[in-house]
Amino acid sequence: MADLVSHPDEVKVVSRRFGQGAANLDRYLELDGYKAVQKALSIGPDAVINEMKASNLRGRGGAGFPTGMKWSFVPKQAPKPKYVLCNGDESEPGTCKDRLILEHDPHSVIEGVVVAGIAVGSHTGYIYIRGEYRYLSEIMQKALADAYARGFLGKNIFGSGYDFDVYWHGGAGAYEVGEESALMESLEGKRGVPRIRPPFPAVVGLWGGPTVINNVETLASVPHIMLGGGEWYASLGTPKNGGTRLFCLSGHVAKPGVYELPLGYNLKKMIFEVGGGIRDGNKLKAVTPGGSSTPVLKADECDVGMDFDQLMKAGSMLGSGGVVVLDDTTCMVKYLQRIMMFYQHESCGWCIPCREGTDWLKKTLNRFHAGGGVEKDIGNIQYLAENMLGRTFCPLGDAAAMPAISIVKKYRNEFEDHLNGRPCPLEAKALEAVPA
Amino acid sequence: MRFSDSFESRFTSMLGHYPTKRSVLVPTLLYMQDELGYLTDEAIRDIAQRLELTELEVRNVISYYSMLTTRPRGKYNVQVCRNISCMLCGADDVIAHLKKRLGIAHKGTTADGMFSFEEVECIGACSWAPAMQVNYDFHEKLTPENAEKVLDEYRRKGSQ
Numbered sequence: 307m308a309d310l311v312s313h314p315d316e317v318k319v320v321s322r323r324f325g326q327g328a329a330n331l332d333r334y335l336e337l338d339g340y341k342a343v344q345k346a347l348s349i350g351p352d353a354v355i356n357e358m359k360a361s362n363l364r365g366r367g368g369a370g371f372p373t374g375m376k377w378s379f380v381p382k383q384a385p386k387p388k389y390v391l392c393n394g395d396e397s398e399p400g401t402c403k404d405r406l407i408l409e410h411d412p413h414s415v416i417e418g419v420v421v422a423g424i425a426v427g428s429h430t431g432y433i434y435i436r437g438e439y440r441y442l443s444e445i446m447q448k449a450l451a452d453a454y455a456r457g458f459l460g461k462n463i464f465g466s467g468y469d470f471d472v473y474w475h476g477g478a479g480a481y482e483v484g485e486e487s488a489l490m491e492s493l494e495g496k497r498g499v500p501r502i503r504p505p506f507p508a509v510v511g512l513w514g515g516p517t518v519i520n521n522v523e524t525l526a527s528v529p530h531i532m533l534g535g536g537e538w539y540a541s542l543g544t545p546k547n548g549g550t551r552l553f554c555l556s557g558h559v560a561k562p563g564v565y566e567l568p569l570g571y572n573l574k575k576m577i578f579e580v581g582g583g584i585r586d587g588n589k590l591k592a593v594t595p596g597g598s599s600t601p602v603l604k605a606d607e608c609d610v611g612m613d614f615d616q617l618m619k620a621g622s623m624l625g626s627g628g629v630v631v632l633d634d635t636t637c638m639v640k641y642l643q644r645i646m647m648f649y650q651h652e653s654c655g656w657c658i659p660c661r662e663g664t665d666w667l668k669k670t671l672n673r674f675h676a677g678g679g680v681e682k683d684i685g686n687i688q689y690l691a692e693n694m695l696g697r698t699f700c701p702l703g704d705a706a707a708m709p710a711i712s713i714v715k716k717y718r719n720e721f722e723d724h725l726n727g728r729p730c731p732l733e734a735k736a737l738e739a740v741p742a
Numbered sequence: 743m744r745f746s747d748s749f750e751s752r753f754t755s756m757l758g759h760y761p762t763k764r765s766v767l768v769p770t771l772l773y774m775q776d777e778l779g780y781l782t783d784e785a786i787r788d789i790a791q792r793l794e795l796t797e798l799e800v801r802n803v804i805s806y807y808s809m810l811t812t813r814p815r816g817k818y819n820v821q822v823c824r825n826i827s828c829m830l831c832g833a834d835d836v837i838a839h840l841k842k843r844l845g846i847a848h849k850g851t852t853a854d855g856m857f858s859f860e861e862v863e864c865i866g867a868c869s870w871a872p873a874m875q876v877n878y879d880f881h882e883k884l885t886p887e888n889a890e891k892v893l894d895e896y897r898r899k900g901s902q
Contacts, residue, residue, distance in 0.1 A: 308867065308870050309870065397863070397866065398864070400827055401864075401868065402866045402870075404866075405867075436866075437772050437807070437809045438809070438875060439866065441879075475765075478768050478810050479808035479809030480807050481864075492768055494765055495765045495766065495767035496803060497802060556827035557826070557830040557871075558830055598825070598826055628827075630826055630830070644825065644829050645826060654806070
């Protein structure tokens with residue numbers, strides 16, 4: 307399906323088996339498959355969690371929470387069954403990495419789920435895959451059936467006396483379901499409306515039982531950490547930011563694609579060397595470094611190491627690894643308008659600041675970009691967005707607010723240009739494609 | 743209602759995967775829709791009965807998920823991504839061209855029932871933008887010209 311790319315600076319850990327037919331179980335076994343589960347069974351839960359803590363692996367879904375610590379929050383004794391839930395509802399605009407993992411290396415995800423289960427004393431895992439990824443759901447269903455047929459899943463796995471079941475689950479179109487508590491609601495057969503926290507899923511999750519929820523890429527990293535050791539994995543990245551990650555380069559870059567690079571890799575180098583620079587000889591204008599929800603960086607802010615802490619310091623976030631590159635022909639007002647149209651569409655409507663905020667922002671930006679803006683709109687956009695921040699039950703409100711605040715702050719001049727009637731670089735055709 | 747054997751065997755096995763029946767609802771609705779084209783009143787009654795839910799509870803879930811529909815659609819549902827990465831790579835041109843060629847607007851269906859058209863949010867093809875899905879199949883690195891050729895292929899296949 308999607309083309310694979312490569313670059314000499316890549317450090318292939320999670321993508322090691324891409325393009326090698328590893329969706330086939332025999333091939334996967336030739337490539338060290340299912341050794342990590344056996345190791346986890348032999349060293350036991352505490353040693354697994356220590357190895358994960360040493361690896362400095364942080365959640366690849368976007369929040370960057372330390373995985374080993376997350377697992378350690380699950381109580382050892384619980385009155386209800388514990389669960390592992392793999393989040394494959396990949397839908398943050400700019401992000402297309404989990405798709406490759408699920409296509410090329412589905413067994414590594416299954417293995418990650420089983421290792422997580424062993425670590426927290428769970429006996430059941432679910433792999434949730436978004437509804438649009440039907441072909442990946444089919445690949446996963448086959449991978450699971452193959453693993454069951456060999457006795458790698460089910461009763462007494464690898465003769466250890468430990469039982470572990472893994473099931474697939476499918477969505478039906480909803481960005482919001484990528485949020486962990488909405489994901490659980492969806493898996494329970496309901497609308498994907500977030501839950502109030504605390505209690506956190508590690509204590510009260512699926513059907514009231516303690517639940518570990520991790521992203522596909524996070525879980526696919528786990529078997530490699532089990533085999534290579536936490537220290538080795540940590541050494542690939544920067545302090546407190548262990549390992550590598552799949553960066554999805556898209557937008558106005560000459561060689562878009564999904565590249566696996568060490569955490570801390572310089573963003574400018576990523577764009578100009580790995581990504582081959584800007585298309586059509588244009589100039590770099592801005593970058594969304596970690597999916598549509600992360601604050602934009604201006605061209606002169608791109609000399610930064612791509613890890614959670616350095617990007618936070620630079621006023622943005624590493625997020626989901628979706629690096630969207632914008633050249634100097636891009637209208638930032640239109641870019642924000644398109645982002646806001648998305649968040650308004652995806653807001654579940656439960657919290658008023660998000661439901662009303664995204665709607666007013668979308669309407670204001672639609673009118674503004676179409677030429678009907680007034681000066682106080684600029685301040686209003688900023689004001690609305692700032693008042694959504696931190697005032698919603700789940701991060702969707704923040705996700706909509708952050709790009710808005712950063713774009714108005716950094717590209718105020720472009721908003722003023724629209725008021726002064728200067729033509730927008732993308733003009734005319736821009737708006738006719740927008741449905742009401 | 744009668745669904746295919748593969749639907750029924752998947753449904754039965756999925757019921758064993760969860761502590762509550764209702765958990766199978768979302769993926770099952772999508773598989774029902776795949777067989778019927780859309781979620782009919784009869785199908786909604788059927789799944790509600792199977793899972794011991796009210797029809798209202800089922801409809802409440804349907805209205806939340808963007809892929810589920812209670813209205814008939816064309817044989818091929820053309821879903822072009824309009825989100826940022828695709829937009830930056832020319833999705834607007836692809837969208838405008840296909841709408842014109844099909845003669846329908848967002849969420850419209852052609853008179854012969856062959857195509858429906860929808861602008862959708864990110865489908866996870868950002869590095870291969872612009873992209874669309876026709877039913878579940880991905881088509882990437884689109885231009886107005888090659889996108890039209892893709893639809894011609896479907897039209898040929900659909901009229902056989």
